[in-house]
Amino acid sequence: MRGMDAAREACDMLLPQLAPALADVSLPELEVPGGPGLDAFRKSGGPGLLVPAAYGGAGAGALQAARVSRALGAMSPSLGVATAMHNFSVASLVALVASADATGLEWMLIEGIARDRLLVASAFAEGRTGAGVLDSAVTARPVEDGYRVTGSKKPCSLSRSMNLITASVALTGADGTKELGVALVPAESAGISRRPFWSTPILAGAESDEVVLEDVHVPEELMLRPQIELGTGLDTLQTVGFVWFELLVTSAYTGAVARLAESALGSGKGSATDRAALLTGVEAAIALAENTARVVDEGPVGNSELGAVLTARYAVQELLVTAADRAAELLGGLAFVTTPDIGHLLAVSRALAFHPPSRGSMAQALLDHHVGAPLKVR
Ligand SMILES: Cc1cc2nc3c(=O)[nH]c(=O)nc-3n(C[C@H](O)[C@H](O)[C@H](O)COP(=O)(O)OP(=O)(O)OC[C@H]3O[C@@H](n4cnc5c(N)ncnc54)[C@H](O)[C@@H]3O)c2cc1C
Structure with missing residues (x-):
């Protein structure tokens, strides 16, 4: 392919x-x-x-x-x-x-x-359905030389292998007002521990367990304070982060389904029409992500590019499910029962839907965006 x-x-x-x-x-x-x-x-x-x-x-x-x-x-x-x-x-x-x-x-x-070949985890989710990844219940209490951060992040990929954590937190200012912050925390800081959380074998190698922060010290200069743009719910940096996240995660799942598709195409099973339909579905998914990648390379990245990458991601989400179904059917029942790979990749093909922001939570915002409003992410 x-x-x-x-x-x-x-x-x-x-x-x-x-x-x-x-x-x-x-x-x-x-x-x-x-x-x-x-x-x-x-x-x-x-x-x-x-x-x-x-x-x-x-x-x-x-x-x-x-x-x-x-x-x-x-x-x-x-x-x-x-x-x-x-x-x-x-x-x-x-x-x-x-x-x-x-x-x-x-x-x-x-x-x-x-x-030093350091791995950076991204701790935004907190295991609360519908909360939105920018809505943090992890608190950052101001102290003389920075902040003390307390709370739990789950699932958090790279929880075992990470060297650094970027974590969303709720900052409480001296006057009691709340705002979103992003803390950069060395993974070996005092007060950080891990708890088992990920209980499915699907994608278990990503080490997406719970990371607990108990009164973790974060110096002032390692606490980023996003300046939110009116109407979008995001600052410029968060927009860049979201665009890259959607692009990379969409591409990773496309690769997983392409593995299944290449195996089906290589088997020679099914009609040429079936195989060509599988091929075009996966290549279309690839092209959608690559199109937004080219837009990012041309820069600068803003709210319109976020709209484009999310539109592509939701379209790819559907293409991947159809392609994985087709590939597994072409490979057939004997292939399904004699290797764990096909069942595993079929399950993986669904999981792009589980990354933020969920399609349901963005539906109205996307409709509004396509008639001219800034794209608001929650
Ligand atoms: C493999 C994997 C690795 C992950 N690793 C990380 C990580 O490293 N760091 C991290 O921060 N997170 C990570 N996540 C978690 C991810 O960020 C999500 O937060 C988490 O999966 C949300 O699950 P949820 O069931 O609460 O979904 P939600 O999106 O909260 O919602 C579940 C359902 O409710 C619907 N819904 C929710 N809100 C609305 C709304 N406003 N309107 C209408 N419908 C709505 C959705 O459409 C969906 O059908 C990972 C997830 C996966 C699958």
Whole structure:
């Protein structure tokens, strides 16, 4: 499949050691917590993928990153999802380096991420349905030299392997007013612990357990305070973060379904019409994400680009379900019962729907956006 050839080429060019390191590892071995995927990603320099070359990284752009994310999703869906969390956090930090809000620490952080191969978790969800990822119940209490952060984040991918955490928090100002903050916290800080949370074998290799923060000290300069734009519910940096997140996570799931599709196409089973329908569905999903990646590479990224990437993501969500169904049917019942991979990838093909913002929560906002309103994300 041409779209997957491009994905593998990008991965081999930017992270040449990764695919060879995992070539002989089976899907069940990769999809468990503690599997070899994240370690191989780290050893191949993956943490620096989106760090500009001037700061010691591979300096990948959005199109290259989408392709690598697709290749990783095909290699191991768990690795694809977990690294999407890392990469979008890094993309946000890179955007911050260039912004007027930069404190001067950010460039040291991204340089450290590339140099020391650090993994960055993104802790926004709190296990409360309908709460919205920007609606945090984790509190940050001001103290003399910064903040004390307390609460729980779940699910939080990379919970075992992370070196740094970016976490949304509710800041309480001296006058008692509440605002959203994003804390950058070293994972080894006193007061951080992990609890088992992820109880399905699907995507278990992403290590999406609970991270508990108990009175964790965060210095003032490591607490970002987004300036929300009127009407959107987001600041410029959050918009950039969301755009990258949707792009990368959509690409990771596309890769996972493409693996199933390539296997069905390679089997030669079914009619040419059935196989061509499968091929066009997956290539269309790839093209939708790549189109928005090109828009991101052209820059700058704002509310319209967020609308475009979310529209593409929801369209891909449907394409992937149809493609996975078709691929499994073409492969047939004997293939389904004699390997765990097909059932696993079928389940994975549904999980793009579980990433924020859910289609239901954005339906009215998308309709309003397409008749001219700013896209509001909750
Ligand atoms: C593999 C995986 C890894 C993850 N890793 C991370 C991570 O590292 N960090 C992180 O922060 N999060 C992570 N998440 C969690 C994710 O961010 C979501 O927050 C979480 O899955 C939300 O689940 P929920 O059932 O509460 O969904 P919700 O989206 O809250 O809602 C469930 C249902 O209610 C509907 N609904 C909700 N709100 C509305 C509304 N306003 N109007 C209409 N309908 C609505 C939705 O459409 C949906 O059908 C991960 C999720 C997955 C699947």
